[in-house]
Amino acid sequence: MTLTIRLIAFLALAFATGVVPASDIVERGRYLTLAGDCASCHTTRGGAPFSGGRVIGTPFGAIPAPNLTPDRDTGLGAWSADDFYRAMHNGKGHDDRSLYPVFPFTSYTKVTRADTDAIFAYLKSLPPVKRASIEPILRWPYSMRSLIASWRLLYFDEGEFVQDPKRSAAWNRGAYLAQGLGHCNECHANRNAFGAMVSEPYLAGGIIPVQNWYAPDLSMGPNGGLAGWSEADVVALLKTGRSAKGTAFGPMAEVVLQSTQHLTDDDLAAMATYLRSLPERDPPAQRESAANARDLARTGQKVYVEQCADCHGVDGHGKGDAYPPLDLNASVTEPTGINAIRMVLSGGFAPATRDNPRPYSMPPFSQKLSDDDAAAVVTYIRQAWSNKAASVSPNDVRAYKSTPGG
Structure with missing residues (x-):
């Protein structure tokens, strides 16, 4: 009887904290890759899922996404869980080379070790696909990978997400998803001349480089881009692609299609709770109408x-x-x-x-x-x-x- 009570208590704690039994780690990893929208970048049109090849355009040149299947020669087959965590948390590859920040390790650094291990377990469960990586095509001097060290020193803050004990569990979960796996600021922020995100104010909107769409400010407070939206409106947009306040088009439509529609209602509500807490914005400058x-x-x-x-x-x-x-x-x-x-x-x-x-x-x-x-x-x-x-x-x-x- 005591053993049964302990087992029930363990399972209740595991699900409450998001830590599921080891037998479910692959399924948990699958869910987390959806939250991170990993397949969008790492799957080319007509290609096997996660086998890489999709070219990501940047103002500095084109960078193909690598193969994430467990093929030993061209994918993650020779990687360890430590290697994968280092890539996610520190932006360093299997060979210890600095990764280009088109891979959003600037956000993924907030992802916990337990979650990166689950994602890695899921990727290792996929069928291996042999697809060699394509070298980036970058203009000089951006093709000099050694320059990334200076960029990292100036613009990369390493560190896992730290919960705020003054906030609710829903707020902390929403902040973790939005700041980390969801990497919302990678689009919803202005960037400087070196491609680094301008993070203050956070999620304040910006032009998506090369794609030339404007990702709006996500504050729901006065003068924010989502002023007047309810949390239900945010959940509806992320779940269905439409809400009473607007519809997802452009790059956001792909995010909804590949990622957010697959998340649980609780996680979507948590993200909405977090966005609700973003500070109000300054009133926009008034322009005289010519x-x-x-x-x-x-x-x-x-x-x-x-x-x-x-x-x-x-x-x-x-x-x-x-x-x-x-x-x-x-x-x-x-x-x-x-x-x-x-x-x-x-x-x-x-x-x-x-x-x-x-x-x-x-x-x-x-x-x-x-x-x-x-x-x-x-x-x-x-x-x-x-x-x-x-x-x-x-x-x-x-x-x-x-x-x-x-």
């Missing part, structure tokens, strides 16, 4: 009524679950206007998730609208209703078209 901007907005209103209002509503509130609202939409009001320009010209495609298997998509208008009309309608929706974002110009539209992501 006469040509006011003219653009008037023209844009006509374009909007003709092309957009049937779906998004004259009032900008959207229609049900199908068409997202544009009023107080973080992707519409973000500082640069890039997202709205991209959506108007190229359309938007929400992820097909388990709970939203047949999402509505937005058609492209690049063949229907001139650069002037595109700038006009984007300016209008960024300044109509409750929105108070800066105008965009036809030159902004042309600049977007000329960029690699455009």
